[in-house]
Amino acid sequence: MIAWTDHLIVAPIALPLASGAVMLMLGERRHVAKSAISILTTLLLLAVSLALVHSTSGTGLSSDTAPNARAYLIGDWPVPFGIVLVLDRLSALMLVLTAILGCTTLVYGFARWNRAGPRFHTLFLFQLMGLNGAFLTGDLFNLFVFFEVVLSASYGLLLHGSGTDRVRIGLHYVAINVATSLLFLIGVSLIYGVTGTLNMADLTAHIAAVPPGDLALLQSGAAILGLAFLVKAGMWPLGFWLPTAYSAATPPVAALFVILSKVGIYALLRTSLLFFGDEAGAAFHFADDVLLWGGMATIAFGTIGVLSSQTLSRLAGFCIVISSGTLLATVGTGNVTVLSGALFYLASSTLGISAFYLLIELVERGETERGSAPLTEPVFDDEYTGALEPDEGSEVGVVIPATIALLGGGFIFCSILLAGLPPLSGFIAKFAILDGLIGLQRITAPSTWVLIALIILSGVATLVAMTRAGIDLLWTPGEGAQTDLRLIEAAPVGILLALCLGLMIFAGPVVAYMEETARALHDRGAYRSAVTSAPRANSPKVSR
């Protein structure tokens, strides 16, 4: 018999599924009821994921005895045969990030975007369900199914609001992702053909025992699977779709999509560490170099992209590319200390970029309503004359409007966060990564120095691009008052930025959690034994 708290693991999947399905039955006009149900669900999700983090991390000194991973058997089938959900520190962390982004972007959507098209709330909750499922599943084929749930909800959300541009870019996005899913299937079936299992914990044991003759097949399967993850993560030659697709989405959707690219990184991290760790025999540390160099190429591509972006939303898209590249390269180093820094960076950059996406609309809305630059025109104009207008009157009496001050403050906060300047969490994250890199044993390797240089350069480029945009958008006085800022739109941005501030203030405990997470990720034995020794319900009334 298992305790009721063990059933909490399935709640992040079951809860949004049930609420989303119920909302399908409500009429399109009942926005208030739908908004109430969906915000209630996301808040519950947040509470559940916080409880799950608490249950994996243990308290105080007893953290050594706290289980690193817990498994939940769906339908109470024994382990290698049934579907299993696995909760460990990394998946709990990703659940919390998803729930936070879910809450904030949903509240932002209440301002007006939830009425821009049909079934926003249902799609939104299904998106959260797919994300949570992908983070929790312990089974390769289920990972595929949850990827498909994530993708099909994201197709709907990307097309939300309609319009020629969204439909055109939506067609590209769907076509690319359908093709990627087919690659995913080929990879999964090759791995199944060689090892005869799809359970991730079971696979760790089988991969070590693969005969040398089948190794090439296994590695091609894993490579094709990795390709599918890398397309989602937006690695350099595979990620050209990312900035375009994200800039076409409505702001709350784009802000939620920030975590979508992290799903690819999560899947890569989980599978590469589980399958090709130290005891994987001949397949040992397969493809680490590809990740390292591919990640560096991605950072370089993102850096150039940030500098050449003509609109703020593309700039944010390239910030995601930089963040993906940094994460991929650090995963490629295969070092625990670097990885813990990377996880901190993941949390900080996800929250920061999400806040930035929400902020973009607020900033640019004022800009368009003042009529100085339509959204389709380039934001940056080297010969802007607005600031130099002589009829400004006495400069002493110029009062910065409160909304501009707020937006500008948020913008500066975002810039510092994304560029990784002290004292905010972006700096702590990058510092943790660089510290881990400098501590590497193969410090003499040129790749390490190139990576360090690229991480610093990408920060500088982000700062330059953001400063340029900020001066042009916020410091150039326009005619008429800035459109008023609604609390419901400002609050989510404020919450996200406050969380980043919290990451900075409580950096000590958070970094400790990340270090423990990184160590647990390298502890394949604990993961395997948690799955194989998962408690069974044994009583028919619990099994579903």
Next chain:
Amino acid sequence: MEAILALGIGVLTASGVWLILRPRTFQVIIGLSLISYAVNLFIYAMGRLRVDAPPVVGSGAADPAKFADPLPQALVLTAIVISFAMTALLLMILLTLRGLTDTDHVDGEEKAP
């Protein structure tokens, strides 16, 4: 039988890849469908090819060597359903784009000749 299946998968994939690189939306959709057929056959083949072997074991002890592997068949079923739904969605987007831009080019505009 292996050779025929392998050739079939190869021909389907090759045609599909050629089609998804074409500029018309309808060709892209047919290409994706062809590749998904190839992938479905491939998943099925990964359970090893068996003729006249049932996938479902009856009650009582059974010799696994006499049965086909049921798991790839279940996976194929899931994959078919998902790719079917995605093709339907893609068709809808195709029609919308056709209506919005009056062209069936994937970029929504004809390239200058």
